[in-house]
Amino acid sequence: MAERHIGKQTVIFKNPPSIKATASIVGPKEGKGALRQSFDYIIPDELWGEDSWEKAESKLVRETLSKVLQKGSLSNDQIEYVLGGDLLNQCIAANYGLRETDIPFFGLYGACSTMAESMSLGSMLIDGGYADNVVCMTSSHFCSAERQFRYPLELGSQRAPTSQWTVTGSGAALLTSDQTGPYIRYVTTGKINDMGISDVNNMGAAMAPAAADTILTHFADTGLTPDYYDLIVTGDLGKVGKKICLDLLNMNGIDLENRFNDCGVMIFNTKDQDTHSGGSGCGCSATVFAGHLYKEMMKGNLKRVLFVATGALMSPISTQQKESIPGIAHAVSIHRSLD
């Protein structure tokens, strides 16, 4: 009998792991956005001295890892595992970014939900006694994502009003068995949820049902109520998806209006920065969590946060074959203290 498993999809930790440090590095556009003060470093240009977008993204991963280790005062050989992934085919940003680190590595693909996926699994490794120090991280890069999922950058096309802007950035969280806090108390693992949306320019609508489902399941499994949290924050639903998610929750009798936000809505000044519905990409939720949210928790402004990273699990091939877009959302419940 799995004693830490509660309800349908949730795990409660007996020895809740702590998030000892976080690090975030973002691109120049994100560095002009609403959360610019909260990031550790803003790269001067999208190539960052490399000769391709992919290499630049790998450098983001490499530098973010070294930054989080430096902030946590740990060296590479004290880390048992790195869990991470990105949006590129075969997760090359993480694979190449981490190849010189000499740390055991699990590569993950959860599209833009990867940050919460890595933190979920990292917490299980620590609570299960398999590791003391685990780094969970993801990255995305606007230019490398555009050319894999969309069109060349110089193509003169217009974006749909519901489309989102892939965040250039990498975020990492160092999880430890130390009792320092903030603690990861629960994780609720999401199911693949497909409501038949096939418009790749409206991924918020494709992912919102998954987010709503995971949030509802989290409350059902834990017996908690929405007012337990200071903030419930989704990954990259954008303005359109955020509204849909709130409506879906409302239909089920849950009103989150004042304690709900979305990383994709928070990261840019969507109007001035021409980002339409908001930010997206693995790096969106990762950098907003590692930058803004973690700092707010450390300051005491947020005591309990439910971090729900959301992913759209399509590929350019499935899109061309007229498949709809499956969504997924994983929830990580983070507490400043254990009382």
Place this chain on the structure above:
Amino acid sequence: MNKSFTKEEYSQYVKSVSPNSKLFLNIIKAFLVGGIICVIGQVIFNWLKGRGLDSDMVSGLTSAIMIFLGAFFTALNVYDELGRFAGAGSIVPITGFANSVVSPAMEFKTEGYIMGTGAKMFVIAGPVIVFGICASILVGIIHYFII
């Protein structure tokens, strides 16, 4: 979820909450920019004609110059900004066709001149060329038998 939409209901609902493109404004912008590009083409056309070239030569040269301008401003990172503003206004003229060939050629240079630039150059314009040629052959055959 306990209560939810059916897929059809959800699709309807998503349509109702998703903002639409600003159609009227976009049409005006496309009309103005597309019109300006055509005026530039016409100025070049008239100038060449004024220099005494025959009409086949003038048409060919005008197209070539417009294609060059489209490629040139793509390389200067200007055409994508124009496209963001003008939409179809800068896609439909022949300069837009040049942009759709040059932009992937630039983008995929990182994979080498053969498998990158060479192989990916027509990734967007390719279908236009394929179906353009097919249509012209079909029309040619019809023309042959009717006239």
